[in-house]
Amino acid sequence: MPSIRSSLRRPTTLLAAALLSAMALAGPAAGQALAAAPKDLQVSSATCGGVSVVVQGMPSSQQLFLLVRNVADGKTLKGPAPVQSDAGGSVQSRLAVDLSAVRTVDVSIWTKKGETLTMAARDTAVTRCGPLPMTGAASSRDALLAVALLVIGALLVWRTRARRTTR
Numbered sequence: 001m002p003s004i005r006s007s008l009r010r011p012t013t014l015l016a017a018a019l020l021s022a023m024a025l026a027g028p029a030a031g032q033a034l035a036a037a038p039k040d041l042q043v044s045s046a047t048c049g050g051v052s053v054v055v056q057g058m059p060s061s062q063q064l065f066l067l068v069r070n071v072a073d074g075k076t077l078k079g080p081a082p083v084q085s086d087a088g089g090s091v092q093s094r095l096a097v098d099l100s101a102v103r104t105v106d107v108s109i110w111t112k113k114g115e116t117l118t119m120a121a122r123d124t125a126v127t128r129c130g131p132l133p134m135t136g137a138a139s140s141r142d143a144l145l146a147v148a149l150l151v152i153g154a155l156l157v158w159r160t161r162a163r164r165t166t167r
Contacts, residue, residue: 041121043107048100048129055091055109058120064109065117068097071104071124080110080117099127 045052051068058064065080078097085091091109099105108122 041107041109041123043105043123043125046099046105046125046127048098048127050094050096050099051105051107051125052094053091053107053109053123055085055121056089058085058089058091058109059111060085060087060089062111064091064111064120066093066095067108067110068095069106069108070102071106072102077102077105083109099129102127102129 040056042054043051044054053066055064062085064083064085066083067079067081068077069075070077077099078095081095083091083093104124104126106122106124108119110117111120112118
């Protein structure tokens with residue numbers, strides 16, 4: 001009769017063998033997924049005169065394309081502008097673009113294979129150049145109405161309290 005310890009070892013051994021087999025089969029696929037992982041793009045500065053970006057993990061010594069868009073309306077402000085990656089797959093570039101009326105930009109880098117452009121990485125940055133977003137109406141009439149309603153409400157509360165204390 002097998003002991004309890006030997007019966008517990010058998011499922012553990014089978015489980016370990018199954019896990020090792022799964023890891024061996026997933027090894028090449030995991031390596032490909034790691035190679036296809038999103039690249040790193042950082043907007044190092046976004047001023048009223050343009051944006052500077054630093055990109056890492058791109059294909060080495062290839063022509064890539066930078067695109068700058070206004071987040072508020074989606075309009076393309078610059079690009080696709082060609083840039084060249086170095087032997088290590090890094091890109092450091094400054095794009096001169098008028099951002100004086102823009103609050104936030106979306107910068108993306110694209111790779112080209114044949115005629116197909118594919119986005120490789122992107123980042124968003126605040127420029128602090130454009131006007132602040134408008135919230136609410138810009139009408140003094142509405143503000144005056146709001147103050148009048150507050151005063152009327154305060155008078156009603158005061159009046160009802162005065163009646164309670166006199167009864």
